[in-house]
Amino acid sequence: MSNRILLVEDDREISQLIESHLKMENYQVMVALDGEEAAAFINTEEFDLILLDLMLPKVNGMDLLKQIRGKSIVPVLIISAKGSDLDKALGLGFGADDYISKPFSMMELTARVQAAIRRATQYIRVENQPSHHRLSFKDVILDLHTFTAEVKGQSVQLTSKEFHILKLFLTHQTRVFTKEQIYQLIWEDDYFGNENVINVHIRRLREKIEEDPSNPQYIRTIWGIGYKLGD
Template structure:
């Protein structure tokens, strides 16, 4: 099946380069050069993934992403020359699935695109499972049918990445995971030293399920190694 990618990039040379490469990989690529036109195009077309630059005219990449996330869980891969931790955290915090910093190789970009679409397809397929399965740990429950967490009787909605990270921990309750292992299991891709991606998702997940995120009881840091569930 041919997949459609929406490329939102104001640098026309980069846009043309990425478009030509993805089309050679059998993708249909829709290009647009500012955030406002990207929103209008998205309303008229079904796409499988958005490649999004942060620095856009008229409507910033972050503001565009915030509006997309009010109605859609379509995978979004940020591509940006702004490589600071703040920009990465902002993008992921507002619902981006992953990021790749400029300059990037076309090989890496293609791998990230394929992986993001594959994960989204698997996630949508699993939503059709009718059997409700709930995992438990202390006062935390994870509903595998509704993709939500329940903390002390209160339902907490999770993003797809938060859900799968928590599921990984709750189905391996005695295991310590390195950041590389978490990336491998959740992103199903080669690890490029993307610690910030893991850090942001863990921080946001803790903010949703922990009573005191600064003193977590569920997702514990094992210093010098990674993370584990509970004690």
């Protein structure tokens, strides 16, 4: 069965172009031309990916993203002409998985869509060895069967990107990762100095798992290099 995508884009010409291309790539595509219509789809349908424009009538993209993240970890790829670092930080900070600025090529969009769905699909793969389904460090526990996280016995809601970043550190507990390595491993894409993307996700992850995000005990910054887990 082909993957289902919700495309939220108010520009009819752009939405028709994207819809036509994705259908040629064998995706099922539903189109919403405003935030209100998109919210109705999200409340009644299930999708493998949401392509979300920021500048929408009725309900704007940021508010819609917050609604999505209140109920789902479905991958969200922002598509917008608003390409400043601030907009990227806001979008990714609210839980978007990736960000692509207009204008973009259909080849690039397809690659981003495929990568996002592939990463999300990893959630439903059951580990072959039962002893490997739980990863832990100090008071942090990741369960790879239920895709849940706990800190000091309390459940923590993570986005798919946050889950995979934390899984990366818990799997390699003594290794230091550069921002470039994190981006290439988690986003499965070439790194073009996308520091802001990494910074936002690390900050949001710290806010969820650290008692004092300004003095992190789990994900430490190694100045001039990158990040590593704990001590």
